Amino acid sequence: DTGVSQDPRHKITKRGQNVTFRCDPISEHNRLYWYRQTLGQGPEFLTYFQNEAQLEKSRLLSDRFSAERPKGSFSTLEIQRTEQGDSAMYLCASSLGQIKETQYFGPGTRLLVL
Amino acid sequence: AQSVTQLDSHVSVSEGTPVLLRCNYSSSYSPSLFWYVQHPNKGLQLLLKYTSAATLVKGINGFEAEFKKSETSFHLTKPSAHMSDAAEYFCVVSEPYSGAGSYQLTFGKGTKLSVIP
Numbered sequence: 001d002t003g004v005s006q007d008p009r010h011k012i013t014k015r016g017q018n019v020t021f022r023c024d025p026i027s028e029h030n031r032l033y034w035y036r037q038t039l040g041q042g043p044e045f046l047t048y049f050q051n052e053a054q055l056e057k058s059r060l061l062s063d064r065f066s067a068e069r070p071k072g073s074f075s076t077l078e079i080q081r082t083e084q085g086d087s088a089m090y091l092c093a094s095s096l097g098q099i100k101e102t103q104y105f106g107p108g109t110r111l112l113v114l
Numbered sequence: 115a116q117s118v119t120q121l122d123s124h125v126s127v128s129e130g131t132p133v134l135l136r137c138n139y140s141s142s143y144s145p146s147l148f149w150y151v152q153h154p155n156k157g158l159q160l161l162l163k164y165t166s167a168a169t170l171v172k173g174i175n176g177f178e179a180e181f182k183k184s185e186t187s188f189h190l191t192k193p194s195a196h197m198s199d200a201a202e203y204f205c206v207v208s209e210p211y212s213g214a215g216s217y218q219l220t221f222g223k224g225t226k227l228s229v230i231p
Contacts, residue, residue: 004157033219042118042204042221043158091157101208101217102148105158 004106006092012112013082020078021109025094032075033103034067035091043091049075050097082113116141116207120222128230133177133192135225137205140186146208146217147188149179152224153201161203164188175199200229 005024013019025032030051035043046065047057051072060066064082069075079086089110093103121136139147149161162173169181175198179190188205205222 040223042206042223043219044221045218093158095217102160102163103217103219104160105150107155107157110155 004092004094004104006090006106006109008109009107010110010112012114014114015082015084017082018078018080019082019111020076021090021111022074022076023092023094023106024074025092026104029094029096029104030072031095031097031101031103032069033093033095034075034077035093036061037089037091037108039088046077079111082111084113087111087113116143116145116209116218116220118205118207118220118222120203120205120225122225123223124226124228126228126230127195129197130194133190133195133199133227135190135203135205135227137188137190137222138186139188139205139207141207141209143209147179147181148206148208148219149173149177149188149190150204150206151201152204158204161190195227195229197229197231200227202226 007022033048034046037043046059047067049069052069064080067077089108091108092106095101095103117140119138147164150158151161152158161177162171164171164181172178177192202224204224207220208217
C-alpha cells in the first residue's frame with residue numbers, strides 16, 4: 001500500500017498521560033498536514049510541514065500539542081497532559097506541493113481520553 | 115476568509131434513485147473545490163476536484179459536481195444511488211495560504227448519506 005499510513009489506529013489513554021501519533025506520508029510528497037476531527041464535524045487544520053520545516057503551527061490547539069518531522073519523511077504529533085476534550089480523530093494528509101494541490105489523507109488515529 | 119456550508123446534515127435516498135448533496139462556499143480567491151467521502155472508521159477519500167477548468171467535474175463511482183460561480187455552489191450528484199454509497203461526504207474549499215505557497219483546506223460539517231434498500 002503506497003498511501004498515507006498512521007499508527008496507531010486507536011489509542012485509549014487516561015487523562016494526564018502523554019500520547020504520540022505517527023504519520024508516514026506518500027513517499028514523494030514533501031508537504032504533510034495534521035487535522036483534528038471531532039464527532040459531527042469536518043476536519044480542522046492544525047499544522048503543516050514543507051519537508052522538515054514546520055511552516056504553520058498557530059492553529060495547534062494549545063501548547064500541549066506539538067509536531068515534528070525531523071527528516072522530512074514521517075511526522076509525529078504529541079499531546080502532553082491529555083484532557084477528555086482531546087478525544088477525537090487525528091488525521092494526517094500529504095501532498096506534492098504543487099499549485100492547486102490535492103491532499104491525500106490517511107485512515108486517522110482515534111484517541112479516547114478517559 | 116473562506117467558508118463552506120453543507121446545507122443538509124443528513125440525506126436519505128432509496129437505492130437506484132438520484133443523489134443530490136448541496137454545498138455553498140465563500141472565498142476571497144479563485145478557489146479549488148473538492149468533495150471527499152468518509153466511510154465509517156476509514157480515512158477521507160477524494161471523490162472529485164474542481165480547479166478552474168471545466169465547470170462540470172466527473173469523479174469516481176459515478177459522482178459528479180458542477181461549479182456555479184454565480185450561485186457560489188458546488189453540489190454533488192449521482193444519477194443512481196448504490197448501497198455502497200452510504201457514507202459521510204465533505205465539501206472542501208482550498209485557498210492559497212500565507213505560508214510558503216501552501217493551500218489551506220476548509221471543510222464543511224459533512225452530510226451523512228443513507229441509502230435505503
